[in-house]
Amino acid sequence: xxxxxxxxxxxxxxxxxxxxxxxxxxLEERAADDRITCAAAxxxxxxxRVAPLEVGKTAxxxxxxxxxxxxxxxxYAPEKRIVRPxxxxxxxxxxxxxxxxxxxxxxxxxxxxxxETLGLEKTAVSGACEALGLKVGLCQLGAF
Numbered sequence: 167x168x169x170x171x172x173x174x175x176x177x178x179x180x181x182x183x184x185x186x187x188x189x190x191x192x193l194e195e196r197a198a199d200d201r202i203t204c205a206a207a208x209x210x211x212x213x214x215r216v217a218p219l220e221v222g223k224t225a226x227x228x229x230x231x232x233x234x235x236x237x238x239x240x241x242y243a244p245e246k247r248i249v250r251p252x253x254x255x256x257x258x259x260x261x262x263x264x265x266x267x268x269x270x271x272x273x274x275x276x277x278x279x280x281x282e283t284l285g286l287e288k289t290a291v292s293g294a295c296e297a298l299g300l301k302v303g304l305c306q307l308g309a310f
Contacts, residue, residue: 169190174229174300175225175227175229175230175231176226176227176228176229178226178308179223179226179227183227184229185221185223185224185228186214186216186220186224186225187208188214188244189214189216189220189221189224190224190227190228192210192213192214193207193210193221193224193225193228193230194228194230194257196209196210197201197228197230200229200230201230201231201232201233202225202230202231202232202233203232203233203234203241203253204232204233204235204236204241205234205236206308207222207225207232207307208221208236208306208307210305218306218307219306219307219308221261221307222305222306222307222308222309223308224310225307232307233310235247235305236278236288236289237249237274237277237278237289237291237292238288238289238293238304239292239302239310240309240310247295248289249289249290249292249293250293250296251293251296251297252290252293252294252296252297253297255294255297257278258284259284259286259291259294260294260298262280262283262284263277263280263286263291263294263295263298263300264298264300266280267300270301271300271301271302271303271304272295272301272302272303273302273303273306274302274303274304274305274306275303275306276293277291277292277302278291278306
């Protein structure tokens with residue numbers, strides 16, 4: 167949900183793009199003030215057994231803003247993002263992060279997988295990315 171689409175998220179998708187009405191209803195039920203948290207969006211994806219990107223597309227078409235990114239990268243008020251660069255990045259984490267970089271970026275999904283593998287909080291991994299100067303891209307929900 168880049169700033170250029172703020173309030174017009176559906177414009178990111180080709181005209182005529184459709185969505186599953188049941189999925190849309192579940193998102194709307196979990197949303198408040200035209201906003202849905204990253205965690206709630208993932209809960210819906212899991213309960214419907216669909217890819218998070220499908221949930222993100224549906225949220226876009228419903229003009230729901232995704233907030234409170236689980237990596238801490240966007241959707242927080244008032245500071246917008248809560249992630250801070252880690253003071254120290256352990257060698258094993260550094261190696262895994264650098265090994266997951268593709269075209270100069272690391273995907274959100276890779277960050278989540280690394281966090282799970284190493285038993286870390288997702289924000290600890292994104293904080294390590296910040297410290298290493300790695301840009302996180304390819305949000306699983308399609309927000310960026």
